[in-house]
Amino acid sequence: MRIAMVSYEVYPFAKVGGLADVVGALPKYIERQGLTVDIFMPYHKKVDENAPKFGYTIEKVSEAIPVPQLLTEEKFDIYKTTLPGSRNVNVFLISNRYYFSANEVYEGPDLAEQAIFFSDAVLESIKKLDFNYDVIHVNDWQTALIPVYLKSVYKNDEKLSKIASVLTIHNLGYQGIFEPSYMKFAGLPDYLFSIDGIEFYGNINFLKGGILFADVINTVSPTYAREIQAKEYGEKLDGVLRVRSADLYGILNGIDYEEYNPETDKRIYVNYNLETVEKKRENKRMLQRELGLPERDVPMIGMINRLVDQKGLDIMAEVMDYVSLFDMQFVLLGTGDEKYEEMFKSLGEKYPEKYSINLKFDIVLAQRIYAGADMFLMPSRYEPCGLGQMYSLRYGTIPIVRYTGGLADTVKEYDPQTKDGNGFGFEPYDPAYLLKAIAKALYYYNEKEHWITLIRNAMTTDLSWDKSAKEYVKLYQRAKSKVQ
Numbered sequence: 001m002r003i004a005m006v007s008y009e010v011y012p013f014a015k016v017g018g019l020a021d022v023v024g025a026l027p028k029y030i031e032r033q034g035l036t037v038d039i040f041m042p043y044h045k046k047v048d049e050n051a052p053k054f055g056y057t058i059e060k061v062s063e064a065i066p067v068p069q070l071l072t073e074e075k076f077d078i079y080k081t082t083l084p085g086s087r088n089v090n091v092f093l094i095s096n097r098y099y100f101s102a103n104e105v106y107e108g109p110d111l112a113e114q115a116i117f118f119s120d121a122v123l124e125s126i127k128k129l130d131f132n133y134d135v136i137h138v139n140d141w142q143t144a145l146i147p148v149y150l151k152s153v154y155k156n157d158e159k160l161s162k163i164a165s166v167l168t169i170h171n172l173g174y175q176g177i178f179e180p181s182y183m184k185f186a187g188l189p190d191y192l193f194s195i196d197g198i199e200f201y202g203n204i205n206f207l208k209g210g211i212l213f214a215d216v217i218n219t220v221s222p223t224y225a226r227e228i229q230a231k232e233y234g235e236k237l238d239g240v241l242r243v244r245s246a247d248l249y250g251i252l253n254g255i256d257y258e259e260y261n262p263e264t265d266k267r268i269y270v271n272y273n274l275e276t277v278e279k280k281r282e283n284k285r286m287l288q289r290e291l292g293l294p295e296r297d298v299p300m301i302g303m304i305n306r307l308v309d310q311k312g313l314d315i316m317a318e319v320m321d322y323v324s325l326f327d328m329q330f331v332l333l334g335t336g337d338e339k340y341e342e343m344f345k346s347l348g349e350k351y352p353e354k355y356s357i358n359l360k361f362d363i364v365l366a367q368r369i370y371a372g373a374d375m376f377l378m379p380s381r382y383e384p385c386g387l388g389q390m391y392s393l394r395y396g397t398i399p400i401v402r403y404t405g406g407l408a409d410t411v412k413e414y415d416p417q418t419k420d421g422n423g424f425g426f427e428p429y430d431p432a433y434l435l436k437a438i439a440k441a442l443y444y445y446n447e448k449e450h451w452i453t454l455i456r457n458a459m460t461t462d463l464s465w466d467k468s469a470k471e472y473v474k475l476y477q478r479a480k481s482k483v484q
């Protein structure tokens, strides 16, 4: 089977959040299952910026290809590189100066036009390139129109009509909702502007289109796949998801065990494994030094996040003054909404000996926090899967989470009787429960025998992609069986 995987972000070429990590790792593991995978992504400015750091080279494959389907004269070029660490995963970069010259991945002159242009350009590239794909695997709203095109405009196209589609929802909170006028730009037939199509409360909704028209849909954890079919987590698409529930799966993300390995990770200060885990302390000391925190043996809580409502920062705001009463340190790395940046900045100013607030994107510092911190906080309001808690488990850093979505599927409450469990957490979205979970973790930090057991349980949790990659292969087979 040959798979075309389509995404706006792919590590290491351009990364904003977890989507990049998934599409940068999963193809390597699918390839090991004997399939062939190619990636299609926009040629963002970031791709050139990251090239010297990661040592990939880029060549031009084809140029000035039109998109006759769309209401634009813009053309695109195709460039090609290879996914580092893969055997043979081609990465095709769709280049167009007008749409893709912003500094950031999710910026541009018009985000709706940009996503439509990219989606159609991918299909035009597939027509042009000499490969026969069995499945197009699209990710999130930016690429969710591809299944819509396949089942409407291209349903009689000799090549494209034979390709099945899979949509992965990494975050239902972002849907791509725009004015109906974009139907015309996209060249989509009018009949699609209906309740059974991409119409959504008078607008158009790209993700809804993907959910209705992809042959198979999945999200990134079994719990989130269940949660989003009910009103509380459904973001107004729960009804549409229930319509497709027979074709909706939940496959837990994995993490790249080669890239994220405390034994070999070159970005951390001192390497370690389960047998030499006491070296974590050295990582903490060096991190304290780098960040200007007092070099003491106090429990350190880390947090690395996009600073947005999803991440539970409003309930955190209510408890951090109380958490600050403990002898502890807190290290934040993140960027996002101004109100949250301000909240963390003022905590840093109020308690300079306890807080290190780093409002930037820095993948080296991220690894140093995963390795150096003792605990990792992720009190998300909702979390489709969550990778932060998985990286921290792998690095022996104990997660404190809200049990929702993938957090509930990967973190298990520590039981001091049975010595089972790899972290701490809470369920009701309520600051009092969050405070209790943090206090509990801080308590067990001082119960050294329990803490060592926790670290052992964390580091031996199976989070590899191997199992999930096999699930994706089955998903592709299911999708393929629907178009024959």
Ligand SMILES: Nc1ncnc2c1ncn2[C@@H]1O[C@H](COP(=O)(O)OP(=O)(O)O[C@H]2O[C@H](CO)[C@@H](O)[C@H](O)[C@H]2O)[C@@H](O)[C@H]1O
Pocket (backbone or CB within 6 Å): 016, 017, 018, 019, 021, 022, 170, 171, 220, 253, 304, 305, 306, 333, 334, 335, 360, 361, 362, 363, 366, 383, 384, 385, 386, 387, 388, 389, 406
């Ligand atoms: N300032 C910063 N500097 C450096 N690195 C930073 C950073 N801010 C965040 N990161 C990194 O970005 C990634 C975040 O991934 P998550 O999966 O935790 O959340 P995200 O909401 O982005 O992903 C969405 O998609 C993924 C993938 O499916 C789902 O796991 C998740 O639940 C869903 O919300 C981690 O690798 C983290 O280290």
